[in-house]
Amino acid sequence: MKAIVLARVMAVGAVAVLTPGACGQQAAPPARAAAPVHAGATLAQVIDPMMADQLKRLSVACAVVVVVKDGDVAFAKGYGFADVAAQRPATADGTLFHVGSISKLFTGIAVMQLVERGALDLDRDVNDYIDFRVPTPPGGVPVTLRRLLTHHAGFEEHVKELFSRGPAPAPLGPWLARSLPQRIFPAGDIPAYSNYGVALAGYIVERAAALPFADHVRDRILRPLGMERSTFEQPLPPALLPLMARGYHAADEPPLPFVETIAAAPAGALAATGADMGRFMLYLLAGGQPPGGADRRILRPATLAQMLAPAVVTPTGSMGLAFFHPRVDEKRLIGHDGGTLTFTSRLLLAPEQHLGIFASYDGGNLGPAWNDLPRAILRHFDPSPAPPPDAAAERAAARVFEAPGTPEDVPVAARVAGAYQSTRRADTTMVRFDSLLNQIVFHDNRDGTLRQTSPLPPYGKAGRLKRDPHGPVPALFRDDKGRPMAFTLSADGRDHVAARLDIGSPAQAWQRVPIYLDARMVLPVVAACVLFALVTLLAWPLRPLGRRVLGRLRAPGPTPQAPGAGQPPPGRRARLVARLALAVQTGVLAFAAALFIASRRELIMASPALDPVFVGLFGLAWLGVVGSIACVAIAGWFWRTGAGSRATRVHHTAVALVTVVLAWFLVTWHIAGTTLVY
Numbered sequence: 010m011k012a013i014v015l016a017r018v019m020a021v022g023a024v025a026v027l028t029p030g031a032c033g034q035q036a037a038p039p040a041r042a043a044a045p046v047h048a049g050a051t052l053a054q055v056i057d058p059m060m061a062d063q064l065k066r067l068s069v070a071c072a073v074v075v076v077v078k079d080g081d082v083a084f085a086k087g088y089g090f091a092d093v094a095a096q097r098p099a100t101a102d103g104t105l106f107h108v109g110s111i112s113k114l115f116t117g118i119a120v121m122q123l124v125e126r127g128a129l130d131l132d133r134d135v136n137d138y139i140d141f142r143v144p145t146p147p148g149g150v151p152v153t154l155r156r157l158l159t160h161h162a163g164f165e166e167h168v169k170e171l172f173s174r175g176p177a178p179a180p181l182g183p184w185l186a187r188s189l190p191q192r193i194f195p196a197g198d199i200p201a202y203s204n205y206g207v208a209l210a211g212y213i214v215e216r217a218a219a220l221p222f223a224d225h226v227r228d229r230i231l232r233p234l235g236m237e238r239s240t241f242e243q244p245l246p247p248a249l250l251p252l253m254a255r256g257y258h259a260a261d262e263p264p265l266p267f268v269e270t271i272a273a274a275p276a277g278a279l280a281a282t283g284a285d286m287g288r289f290m291l292y293l294l295a296g297g298q299p300p301g302g303a304d305r306r307i308l309r310p311a312t313l314a315q316m317l318a319p320a321v322v323t324p325t326g327s328m329g330l331a332f333f334h335p336r337v338d339e340k341r342l343i344g345h346d347g348g349t350l351t352f353t354s355r356l357l358l359a360p361e362q363h364l365g366i367f368a369s370y371d372g373g374n375l376g377p378a379w380n381d382l383p384r385a386i387l388r389h390f391d392p393s394p395a396p397p398p399d400a401a402a403e404r405a406a407a408r409v410f411e412a413p414g415t416p417e418d419v420p421v422a423a424r425v426a427g428a429y430q431s432t433r434r435a436d437t438t439m440v441r442f443d444s445l446l447n448q449i450v451f452h453d454n455r456d457g458t459l460r461q462t463s464p465l466p467p468y469g470k471a472g473r474l475k476r477d478p479h480g481p482v483p484a485l486f487r488d489d490k491g492r493p494m495a496f497t498l499s500a501d502g503r504d505h506v507a508a509r510l511d512i513g514s515p516a517q518a519w520q521r522v523p524i525y526l527d528a529r530m531v532l533p534v535v536a537a538c539v540l541f542a543l544v545t546l547l548a549w550p551l552r553p554l555g556r557r558v559l560g561r562l563r564a565p566g567p568t569p570q571a572p573g574a575g576q577p578p579p580g581r582r583a584r585l586v587a588r589l590a591l592a593v594q595t596g597v598l599a600f601a602a603a604l605f606i607a608s609r610r611e612l613i614m615a616s617p618a619l620d621p622v623f624v625g626l627f628g629l630a631w632l633g634v635v636g637s638i639a640c641v642a643i644a645g646w647f648w649r650t651g652a653g654s655r656a657t658r659v660h661h662t663a664v665a666l667v668t669v670v671l672a673w674f675l676v677t678w679h680i681a682g683t684t685l686v687y
Contacts, residue, residue, distance in 0.1 A: 069373035070257035071099035073283035077365040091254040102284035106369035108354040109347025112279035117331025131155040141186040149195025157210040158330040160516035163194030164203040165435040175270035176244040202516040204276040211275020233305040239281035256351040257372035290365030323511040324495035425496040426453040428527045429519035438687035439679040464528035538667040542591040583643040590636025630681035637668035
């Protein structure tokens with residue numbers, strides 16, 4: 010869930026051992042014995058130095074790492090402090106972490122339990138199971154549980170009320186009904202990762218089981234697996250609350266003054282210890298054979314195998330039902346990532362090696378270090394390197410790609426170069442602005458390779474992409490770290506625009522944006538318009554002062570008065586209206602930008618409490634749109650009547666053009682909005 014940064018909310022503008030302190034320890038239940046360590050010091054020598062470095066370098070408050078291997082726990086250890094002020098150390102079996110979107114795996118299992126019982130059907134319209142309606146747009150297909158679990162329902166991004174200060178979230182059903190997002194990909198053929206969609210699947214479980222979702226998962230999944238210190242309950246049960254890590258953005262900052270609450274609970278509300286997540290990994294690696302025998306079975310082994318098997322396949326990755334199939338060092342894995350306001354977690358399984366890895370961090374920013382820990386652990390158990398690429402074949406494949414009907418050979422790099430936006434986005438709400446800021450750009454190096462940058466200064470370090478001659482599609486590129494990027498090209502012989510880009514995740518693709526939505530074009534033009542508006546507005550009060558200063562600098566003596574001198578200049582009211590339109594538009598943009606910057610880390614701001622602010626913002630933005638129409642009329646009046654000097658008429662033409670551009674920006678990115686469902 011952490012992939013939804015707060016940039017998506019304010020679119021108006023998903024880690025030392027010290028003596029523990031007494032605080033927090035007395036309230037905690039007695040801890041169980043530490044899990045056995047079978048790999049001895051060797052595995053510890055791999056993990057301990059890396060975690061010590063990450064905690065310090067990335068400002069992580071605490072973390073936990075659990076490794077299971079060959080049917081047993083090979084390593085389980087906590088790092089740092091779950092409560093920095095109280096010096097309460099994090100432990101593998103005594104500290105709870107919010108695992109974020111890893112919760113979706115439990116929701117998927119809950120769905121499949123009811124499918125086994127015949128209470129649910131993966132391919133039935135979800136409207137048959139819920140008490141509100143999910144519309145099917147013209148030309149679309151109904152939403153089904155299969156589409157929800159593979160993120161192909163087509164929902165646009167939704168963030169309002171996703172996180173809150175608690176103590177309890179809104180009831181799941183009413184929240185889903187009032188938060189229903191638009192289906193921007195209703196044909197079911199475009200992946201769009203959706204927390205809302207998985208929350209909807211959890212609500213269907215709740216209704217089919219006639220039991221609150223958290224209770225169903227507790228009774229049918231957590232308890233049978235022995236996960237006694239894990240829960241979806243919000244707020245946390247009193248026995249577990251003292252075990253929760255405090256929640257830090259960074260180790261050197263104060264913790265959150267609350268335990269984060271997640272409205273889309275089935276999509277990300279699980280709180281668990283590392284030891285419990287180890288039990289879950291052992292169950293998955295055992296092929297669904299539960300601890301304690303068949304009487305504690307969670308799913309039939311065949312059903313679990315169906316969940317783990319590829320259900321959606323792209324040129325760069327695949328996923329099953331809720332489970333993703335990521336790659337690290339070209340090794341095919343199974344698992345899921347997760348994140349909340351402060352927690353970042355990862356669960357990875359290597360079935361061929363009977364290996365499972367779970368890590369969760371409280372605070373910090375992993376960034377480029379995301380794969381460091383799992384890569385080190387995988388290499389510890391299997392140090393064999395990936396085969397080197399065939400350089401000669403790579404050079405040959407980089408020349409051209411001949412699409413059927415193409416009249417002439419066109420280099421692939423030239424065809425796919427351009428700006429792309431993610432399918433995990435909003436198109437009909439103010440959250441759309443985030444997709445503008447998060448575009449990625451590919452440049453043609455004219456040697457068969459691509460260069461990847463951000464569309465905005467300072468652009469970041471340009472990554473170089475080379476063609477993969479052994480890829481499943483002709484336009485498969487790999488970056489310097491070997492990560493695949495597959496472009497789906499038009500093959501009609503006329504349109505050489507790349508329509509879609511897959512980068513590893515089958516739940517999210519990237520689409521080529523037209524020039525009028527390209528951040529490289531839009532943002533500089535808007536910035537220039539804002540600069541012009543500011544200069545015009547600042548010159549307004551300074552103009553009379555300038556006249557007085559110039560008058561005093563003139564030679565003494567009477568100055569002849571021109572006819573009509575002393576009278577108000579023609580079109581005085583028109584000038585005032587034009588300046589007010591500029592003032593409203595720049596004020597709206599300035600407020601939206603300030604709101605965006607101030608709230609970038611506070612996703613909980615996206616709540617009904619902010620509705621009056623957005624209503625006012627919408628009203629002013631629409632006033633600015635109307636003002637742009639008035640400015641066009643005013644410019645026309647000046648030219649038609651000949652009022653004012655030629656410079657005045659040119660200036661008002663520029664004002665009209667600037668206000669039209671800014672009005673287009675306000676409307677296109679829904680700062681001039683019409684809905685509070687975002």
